Amino acid sequence: MQLHDQVAVITGGANGIGRATALRMAEEGANIVVADVQPEASRETVAAIESLGRQAVFVQLDAASKKDNEQMADTAMSEFGRLDILVTAAGISHSNYDSGDLERDMKFALRRLDYLEQPALLFCDIELEDWRRVIEVNLTGTFLAMQACARPMIEQGTNGRIITIASIAAKNPDAGPTPYTASKAGVWMLTKKAARELAPANIRVNAIGPGFIDTNMTAMIDQIEDVKEDLMKLIPMAHKGKPEDIANAALFLASEQSSYMTGTILHPDGGFFTD
Numbered sequence: 615m616q617l618h619d620q621v622a623v624i625t626g627g628a629n630g631i632g633r634a635t636a637l638r639m640a641e642e643g644a645n646i647v648v649a650d651v652q653p654e655a656s657r658e659t660v661a662a663i664e665s666l667g668r669q670a671v672f673v674q675l676d677a678a679s680k681k682d683n684e685q686m687a688d689t690a691m692s693e694f695g696r697l698d699i700l701v702t703a704a705g706i707s708h709s710n711y712d713s714g715d716l717e718r719d720m721k722f723a724l725r726r727l728d729y730l731e732q733p734a735l736l737f738c739d740i741e742l743e744d745w746r747r748v749i750e751v752n753l754t755g756t757f758l759a760m761q762a763c764a765r766p767m768i769e770q771g772t773n774g775r776i777i778t779i780a781s782i783a784a785k786n787p788d789a790g791p792t793p794y795t796a797s798k799a800g801v802w803m804l805t806k807k808a809a810r811e812l813a814p815a816n817i818r819v820n821a822i823g824p825g826f827i828d829t830n831m832t833a834m835i836d837q838i839e840d841v842k843e844d845l846m847k848l849i850p851m852a853h854k855g856k857p858e859d860i861a862n863a864a865l866f867l868a869s870e871q872s873s874y875m876t877g878t879i880l881h882p883d884g885g886f887f888t889d
């Protein structure tokens with residue numbers, strides 16, 4: 615039990631990487647605050663955690679809201695009396711993203727394919743509202759969650775750990791749409807900055823930059839044969855990762871196994887970054 619009786623707050627805990635991380639940390643003895651915009655899927659995560667014999671509570675969160683993030687941190691304190699770990703897995707690939715709505719995602723993907731011959735137009739046609747929402751949820755949302763949770767961690771004075779979910783798209787511009795790649799590059803810089811500023815308060819801050827992982831966010835790749843084929847050529851291991859692969863990396867960063875690590879990014883990516 616690497617996290618016995620510790621408390622982890624997981625944004626985006628309703629699905630995919632966030633859910634797998636919540637369950638992995640619960641298996642290791644943590645009690646969990648599941649914070650997400652989707653109540654129904656979140657309740658499934660809560661039930662799965664409870665069936666592992668740990669406690670869990672759901673908090674309705676729009677990652678872009680300062681108030682919601684503060685309420686999330688407050689809930690950890692009022693329900694469990696402590697806050698040890700934050701994982702920021704809430705994220706969107708485009709402004710219209712709604713986890714699990716494959717039709718919506720296909721529409722977005724196919725529209726991008728229309729621009730294959732004219733990438734300059736793809737860039738010029740980005741709507742301000744799309745840009746804003748992706749930055750707000752992915753980057754501002756990560757900042758707000760870190761800020762809200764760092765405060766009680768500092769007061770607690772014990773060994774806080776923050777794990778952000780960036781992406782290979784933080785470093786590789788081909789790994790996602792423009793607002794998404796910019797937001798994830800921001801998450802990576804924010805992680806390094808916070809690692810320096812929070813180190814004196816005994817809080818370690820690290821990022822995970824996953825490659826392509828089999829979640830709702832990448833389900834549309836399997837629907838478009840050419841895109842899937844091209845993608846697999848970029849991954850030496852030639853398959854998508856599992857959410858559990860990322861959960862294990864998050865557990866490592868939350869555990870004492872990584873006690874001298876801060877300001878790093880781990881890339882569980884099947885070998886994507888081998889150039």
Ligand SMILES: NC(=O)c1ccc[n+]([C@@H]2O[C@H](COP(=O)([O-])OP(=O)(O)OC[C@H]3O[C@@H](n4cnc5c(N)ncnc54)[C@H](O)[C@@H]3O)[C@@H](O)[C@H]2O)c1
Pocket residue numbers: 625626627628629630631632649650651652675676677678702703704705706707713714751779780781782823824825826827828829830831832
């Ligand atoms: N799947 C991949 O290949 C991959 C690769 C690199 C990084 N990531 C990142 O991993 C994180 C998790 O994504 P995933 O792949 O598990 O997808 P997912 O859709 O399964 O999970 C994303 C979660 O975020 C929640 N969410 C979305 N908007 C929110 C908001 N405004 N407020 C609160 N919650 C919100 C969703 O409801 C969902 O539960 C994201 O940040 C994503 O960018 C994913």
